[in-house]
Amino acid sequence: xxxxxxxxxxxxxxxxxxxxxxxxxxxxxxxxxxxxxxxxxxxxxxxxxxxxxxxxxxxxxxxxx
Numbered sequence: 001x002x003x004x005x006x007x008x009x010x011x012x013x014x015x016x017x018x019x020x021x022x023x024x025x026x027x028x029x030x031x032x033x034x035x036x037x038x039x040x041x042x043x044x045x046x047x048x049x050x051x052x053x054x055x056x057x058x059x060x061x062x063x064x065x
Contacts, residue, residue, distance in 0.1 A: 004016035
């Protein structure tokens with residue numbers, strides 16, 4: 001990545017940036033690459049719990065039987 005800052009040729013700079021990016025991705029922990037979405041808890045007493053497609057829910061709208 002440091003070398004890309006000094007490179008004046010756009011094609012060579014792009015190649016250096018791509019190489020640095022690919023090497024950086026190889027160092028990421030696997031846990032950051034994938035996150036499972038799931039409901040944390042469930043009870044038959046819970047009513048009106050809506051989970052959005054993004055996995056969010058808003059507890060202020062939940063009611064209990």
